Amino acid sequence: MKLNIPELSLVVLIGASGSGKSSFARKHFLGTEIISSDYCRSIVCDDETNQAATTDAFELLHYIVAKRLKAGRLTVVDATNVKPEDRKPLLQLAKDYHCFAVAIVFNIPAELCHDRNQQRENRDFGIHVVKRHTENLKRSLRHLDREFRYVHILSNVEQINSVEIQRQPLWNNRKTEAGPFDIIGDIHGCCDELEILLQQLGYEAHAEPQQPCWEFPTYKHPSGRQVMFVGDLVDRGIRNLDSIKLARNMVAAGSALCVCGNHEFKLLRYLRGKNVKLNHGLELTVAEIEALPEPLQTEFRAELAKFIDSLISHYIFDDGKLVIAHAGLKEELQGRTSGHVRSFAMYGETTGEIDEYGLPVRANWAREYRGAATVVYGHVPVLEAEWLNNTIDIDTGCVFGGKLTALKYPEREIVQVPAAQVYYEPLRPLDAETSIRSVQQEDDDILDIADVLGKRFINTRLQANIAIQADRSIAALEVMSRFAANPKWLIYLPPTMSPVATSKLPGYLEYPTEAFDYYRSLGINEVVCEEKHMGSRAVVIVCRDEAAVEKRFGITGEGIGICYTRTGRRFFDNSTLETPVLERVRAALTASDFWQRLETDWVCLDCELMPWSAKAQGLLRAQYAPVGAAANHSLDYATQLFQQAFDRGIAVAPQLEKLQTRSSMAQKYVEAYRRYCWNVDSIEDFKLAPFHIMATDGAVHVDKDHLWHMNQIAQICQSDPILLATTHRTVNLQDEAAVTAATQWWEELTQAGGEGMVVKPLQFINSGSKGLIQPAVKVRGSEYLRIIYGPEYDLPEHLERLRQRGLGAKRNLAVREFALGVEALERFVAKLPLRQVHECVFGVLALESEPIDPRL
Secondary structure (H helix, E strand, O other): OEEEEEOOEEEEEEEOOOOOHHHHHHHHOOHHHEEEHHHHHHHHHOOOOOHHHHHHHHHHHHHHHHHHHHOOOOEEEEOOOOOHHHHHHHHHHHHHOOOEEEEEEEOOOHHHHHHHHHOOOOOOOOHHHHHHHHHHHHHHHOOHHHHOOEEEEEOOHHHHHHOEEEEEOOOOEEOOOOOOEEEEOOOOOOHHHHHHHHHHOOOEEEOOOOOHHHOOOEEEOOOOOEEEEOOOOOOOOOOHHHHHHHHHHHHHHOOEEEEOOHHHHHHHHHHOOOOOOOOOOHHHHHHHHHOOOOOHHHHHHHHHHHHHHHOEOEEEEHHHOEEEEOOOOOHHHOOOOOHHHHHHHHHOOEEEEEOOOOOEEEOOHHHHOOOOOEEEEOOOOOOOOOEEOOEEEOOOEHHHOOEEEEEEEOOOEEEEEEOOOOOOOOOOOOOOOOOOOOHHHHHOOOOOHHHOOOOEEEOOOOOOOEEEOHHHHHHHHHHHHHHOOOOOOOOOOOOOOEEOOOOOOOOOOOOHHHHHHHHHHOOOOEEEEEEEOOOEEEEEEEEOOHHHHHHHHOOOOOOOEEEEOOOOOEOOOOHHHHHHHHHHHHHHHHHOOHHHHOOOOEEEEEEEEEOOHHHHHHHHHHHHHHHHHHHHHHHHHHHHHHHHHHHOOOOOHHHHHHHHHHHHHHHHHHHHHHOOOOOOOOHHHOEEEEEEEEEEOOEEHHHOOHHHHHHHHHHHHOOOOOEOOOOEEEEEOOOHHHHHHHHHHHHHHHHOOOOEEEEEEOOOOOEEOOEEOOOOEEEEOHHHHHHHHOOOOOOHHHHHHHOOOOOHHHHHHHHHHHHHHHHHHHHHHOOOOHHHHHHHHHHHHHHOOOOOOOOO
16 A cells, blocks of 8 residues: 655644554654654653643644754654644644645554553553544544545554555655756747747757647757746737747657746636636737637647646756746745745735836845745846846846846856847836846845854855854954955955975974975975065955946945955055055056956956055054064163173173174064065055956956966066066976975075065865865065064074974964855855855954964
């Protein structure tokens, strides 16, 4: 005996105590799917037979059932459920969560149930209890089919033992089908444009045998692509019947699927003789039907009603990643089945108000949408198909003189055919509301604090489940809300960089050998060594003009770009410095034909801005300068005193030598930080050194190697002296001569007072057996490290202690921030909602508050 049960349903077991419900449930369902009243009773009072705990037990049972149904899990309720009042709250839960209610009834004689109870510990309720259960059950049998969508009655032990449960996928469940699809918006009888669009998409017309009423070519794609029609095939146009014939024949041939639109539903009611108004274009479809000769007309009416009746509310594809519904669908309704789900899928929802054109004001559900699935819909005509919170309305009003639109999935490409004419005058003009900003940018004006607070896990393309702790989120929120620039600019925060492994060479804490050995051990054969500038990390975004700023970033009145720090703050305190710098960068980009070469109106650059003192004045005044002045003053004075004592013949030579060494180190300390400081009196005193072209319109350039970045940047820097191309060299790690030459180059840089170099694999992104490989390591020179670790860091006893420093946490942090930074840019370029871009940027800022030695 096979029982078909919808895969998402509330299964209510009904029967007297001892009828075998629990044994049946354990045999056919997962333990996690079964919610037993006895178990809930034991949870609340440690005794599953304590009837005094029944009220609390059922409150717990209903709570658990609600949580499971909300999560879309099949749930089985194991209780007697023999009285209507016991079943009522369960049926309400099934209704609330748009699930099928299924009853499995155990109609077993009271005597058999009583015999079984006598054999169970603490279960001898007495025959009178069981008889009351069976009597209540018999009274319920008359109207169970009014309460439940499916009722299965098992009348004897043989039936119970022979049952086989078959889980039936819902009609809307097409999760195993991943496409590719071509999703076509509202047609409304524009069959000319539909046929042109199908041809552009690569579909070919075939003449196949059909019933006379369906005689029309069948379109198929030679590579097996499928069309998904979002409904509203008919009404308002001039070829309504041709449109529905085309769609029906493709569905019958398996080359298309179609959901029901509100116009199809209204047409079905007309065909069934319901009293409907012939308006909003239905009168045109009806006129075409009535123009058919008999008996063809009668046959067509019957077949047309049958076809429309077969159309369901929505489909879910690609493992739940794609949802198609005529008017869209909220996340909590996807994959569900109820009258409310069907109504929402066909009509959406309205606010109850009427607009200036006499039309109902529709509630924009897509503005609140946070689901993971992409939702493609139509119903409301729009001037352009635009993404909003991973949803897209592809009804671009062809019948009103707009366009017929198709969305290619998974490519997410738009293909359109302009309307040949205005077939039907719209009550509301398509261009009633136009703006240079996208609908997504309009929606992004306000960010929700709930999207960033608490412990979260961020999945990125390069690394999964990056954990952001709740206390780190609070720290990031403090910085972001008080100090950060407009979040719409913050599409990328650069990652921290780990130093090279500690060197064992005498007198060195860091040395190039360890960097080369590290990458060689991971199978990297070629690296790029770039001079490390002693400046401040800066992200520079520049647009071709302010129109490009508004169009791509949704920002007005803030100039052509921004320069911000690693923590999202504006680099410059006022626009009198920022604006000229950005103008110079834009001019250099224009002069080098950058906009044309990369086909873009904007660029995001990762840079170093010098001098270091331009951003570090507070640090210089509060830390470096006082330390240097105090050390030099005190050590000079002490050295003079010991020199006088030595000159008088007192045996203080060792102490004097030590003081002289320390005095020399203090002087080197001052010289080291002064090397990176100079007065900034005008724009000409700045130096901006870009080293990565992170992103442009439609592209994140992490797929290019570092030489591409260096070459592109060199062309830009030729146009302006404040722009500095980074000195670099490529090193083959299998060529010892090249490795030696690069090491000597590093020594020359550091001996001349330079900070050192950054070593990167030639390719931007590299992975090994343990995941992402460090995108870069820094090798700093001895004099620069004196600034970081103090004047006397390289005394043997101090250097030995520093060699014990741990780099694991820093390296882990660098990789996580790198993955988040790339993810943020990819989401921005893909035009995802700002909250999803901001999630990654916010994550980088949160990770920066982790307790890791800032000197690393």
